[in-house]
Amino acid sequence: MVAEIAAELTVGQLAERSGVSTSALRFYERQGLIHSRRTAGGQRRYDRTTLRRVAFIRASQSVGIPLALIGEVLGFLPEGTPPTKAFWVRASQCWSDALNERIAKMERMRDRFTACIGCGCLSLEECALVNPDDALAAEGPGAHLLDATAQRRRARRPRGPAGGR
Template sequence: MPPERGLSIGALAGRTGLAVSAIRYYEAQGLIAAERNAGNQRRFPRAAIRRLSFILIAQQFGVSLAEIRVLLADLPEGRNPSPADWRRISLQFRDRLDQRIATLTRLRDDLDGCIGCGCLSLPKCALYNPGDRAGERGAGPRYLMGDRPG
């Protein structure tokens, strides 16, 4: 990308809704890259809009920046990703979403039996203490006292 044809950081902020400081942070984290023009100003490829949008969406689903970095490593830097590029990424991302959906579904289905438990050592607690494992460690709120499940 010729630097004079890229997006300024302000234009990128306007297109993505991100603060300039957030864009600089993502650049420092290696998630997006810019070139510098003759006046030493950052110029981002248009593909950075999609990369930043993906970062925002992935973070909403609880994906860490380290995981996002791995996913983005499969995308081309200097051009907009093709449908094939996104399919490859979506297959990896889909597994993470499916796992998260399964976890949230289990939480939703088991939460009604957990409300008010407090001690987390009731034999019937299927969410945090299946089989009353915490009760084997002693009385009281074992997990809240610092014991770790498992």
């Protein structure tokens, strides 16, 4: 006798089949990555195609694609339509440049870090990792913030009446 395959899955069944926690599935739903219908009792029911969407989400996350970008791409799929191999190929092509850029950045970081370990100077004046191109020299003598973003945020804060913060 062949067991009947349910057209819909509960959140627990989806979690068990996908290996993703129920809380993560609810989060994906709040983010619009997956969709469910509610029963009369308010329970979630997911179409079986949701398994493929969850697999697509997890595979995309595993290579570092942010959920916002995953959601944009999934937005091209009609609801209830699972990602196909052709869909994955198109998504991969869309993300290829961003992934290659990340890889290059990570390689540069690795090379800088390796050079820093090899140098052993730990000097804020000379260190290519902490102070690339001696950027802090332009700030004049004394201690300076190494994070330019934090420095810009501090510069935008309103000052009090005596010039303090």
